[in-house]
Amino acid sequence: MEAFLEKFQHDLKVFSFEEIKSVTDDFNKNKLIGEGGFGKVYRGVVNSDSKGRIMAAFKRLGSNCGQGNLEFLKEILMFSHYRHENLITLLGYCDKNPEKILVYEHAAHGSLDVHLSSSTLTWTQRLEICLGAAKGLCYLHDPKETHQRIIHRDIKSSNILLDENWNC
Structure with a gap:
C-alpha cells in the first residue's frame, strides 16, 4: 500500500499520527464534529502550504465501521485529482497502521x-x-x-x- 500512496505525496500532505493526535487533543470528544460510515470526524487546525493555518476535518477510519483499506485508497484516489470550488478539498492523509485518517478542509457550517x-x-x-x-x-x-x-x-x-x- 505504501507504494500506491507514494504517487499522491506530491498532491497531498502526509500527516503524522502524532501531529493529528496533537491538533485533535488526542481525539477529544470536544473536537468531534460528526460520525458516518467511515468512522468519526474531528476538527483541528493545521498548516496548509497555500493558505497558512486552517481548520481541518480529520476523518478517522473506525475499526468497527465495516470499511477498510480499499475504501481509504479509493477516497484518496478520487479526491486527490478533483479540485472544484463546490467540492471539499482533500488536504492529506495519515496511514500509520492501524490508523487510516483522511484530512479535509473543514466546512464551518x-x-x-x-x-x-x-x-x-x-x-x-x-x-x-x-x-x-x-x-x-x-x-x-x-x-x-x-x-x-x-x-x-x-x-x-x-x-x-x-x-x-x-x-x-
Missing part, C-alpha cells in the same frame, strides 16, 4: 441537513446552495471536466457541506 428546518437560511441562500451542489455534481459527472466520470450515488443533504459563507 457543517452539513445542510441541520439547517433545512431553520430560518437561518434565506430562500436566496437555499437556491445558491442548490446551484453550488449542482455545479459540483456536474463537475464530477461530466467526463469533459474531470478525466473520468464519477457517479456520486449518495446525494443527500447530510453530504452537502457548507463553508463559512454558506457556500457548498
Whole structure:
C-alpha cells in the first residue's frame, strides 16, 4: 500500500499520527464534529502550504465501521485529482497502521441537513446552495471536466457541506 500512496505525496500532505493526535487533543470528544460510515470526524487546525493555518476535518477510519483499506485508497484516489470550488478539498492523509485518517478542509457550517428546518437560511441562500451542489455534481459527472466520470450515488443533504459563507 505504501507504494500506491507514494504517487499522491506530491498532491497531498502526509500527516503524522502524532501531529493529528496533537491538533485533535488526542481525539477529544470536544473536537468531534460528526460520525458516518467511515468512522468519526474531528476538527483541528493545521498548516496548509497555500493558505497558512486552517481548520481541518480529520476523518478517522473506525475499526468497527465495516470499511477498510480499499475504501481509504479509493477516497484518496478520487479526491486527490478533483479540485472544484463546490467540492471539499482533500488536504492529506495519515496511514500509520492501524490508523487510516483522511484530512479535509473543514466546512464551518457543517452539513445542510441541520439547517433545512431553520430560518437561518434565506430562500436566496437555499437556491445558491442548490446551484453550488449542482455545479459540483456536474463537475464530477461530466467526463469533459474531470478525466473520468464519477457517479456520486449518495446525494443527500447530510453530504452537502457548507463553508463559512454558506457556500457548498
